[in-house]
Amino acid sequence: MFTENELDKLLNGRLSGIANNEIPAEYMPIYQEAADEYDIPWELLAAVHRVETRFSTMDPMISPAGAEGPMQFMPCTWFGWSHPTCEGNGAGAIPNEELTDPDLIAEHGGYGMDVRNKASADPWNHEDAIFAAARYLSSNGADDGDIEEALFAYNRADWYVEEVISFVDVYNNGYEVIEHNEKP
Numbered sequence: 001m002f003t004e005n006e007l008d009k010l011l012n013g014r015l016s017g018i019a020n021n022e023i024p025a026e027y028m029p030i031y032q033e034a035a036d037e038y039d040i041p042w043e044l045l046a047a048v049h050r051v052e053t054r055f056s057t058m059d060p061m062i063s064p065a066g067a068e069g070p071m072q073f074m075p076c077t078w079f080g081w082s083h084p085t086c087e088g089n090g091a092g093a094i095p096n097e098e099l100t101d102p103d104l105i106a107e108h109g110g111y112g113m114d115v116r117n118k119a120s121a122d123p124w125n126h127e128d129a130i131f132a133a134a135r136y137l138s139s140n141g142a143d144d145g146d147i148e149e150a151l152f153a154y155n156r157a158d159w160y161v162e163e164v165i166s167f168v169d170v171y172n173n174g175y176e177v178i179e180h181n182e183k184p
Contacts, residue, residue: 078099147168
């Protein structure tokens with residue numbers, strides 16, 4: 001049995017409306033800026049976004065485990081594991097006003113970011129989430145070339161690492177930037 005992502009990949013994007021070598025134009029500047037900031041390949045960010053939520057076309061963008069937003073952060077990873085409700089898989093019961101508070105996130109050592117200084121670090125905001133993913137991957141070795149190690153830290157599954165790497169390879173061998181602003 002195939003997952004929805006695997007089926008979409010096999011069908012070259014017929015579920016998401018985005019072929020395997022295509023990247024939505026609206027995200028390219030964010031990938032590139034975040035990658036430059038954290039010294040990682042932008043293709044890695046695009047591939048993670050593709051695998052996590054098919055470039056934000058999945059509905060809903062909340063995993064069964066509780067990861068949320070375009071880059072699928074667990075609330076405790078976003079906010080910081082020292083929150084009193086953070087244990088187990090990291091779903092936590094963090095109130096939204098705390099989850100998005102940049103000062104509290106910094107205090108608790110989370111990866112959440114307020115990229116444009118809007119007084120909210122929102123895991124549902126593409127810029128905040130993509131920059132946070134870049135920061136997370138970089139801090140787990142991607143900035144030193146340990147891409148597989150960083151991906152395994154992001155999602156502790158070998159199949160996940162392989163799938164993301166497969167899209168990194170696709171993008172490194174040629175990609176097409178497309179206009180794609182709607183969910184299928």
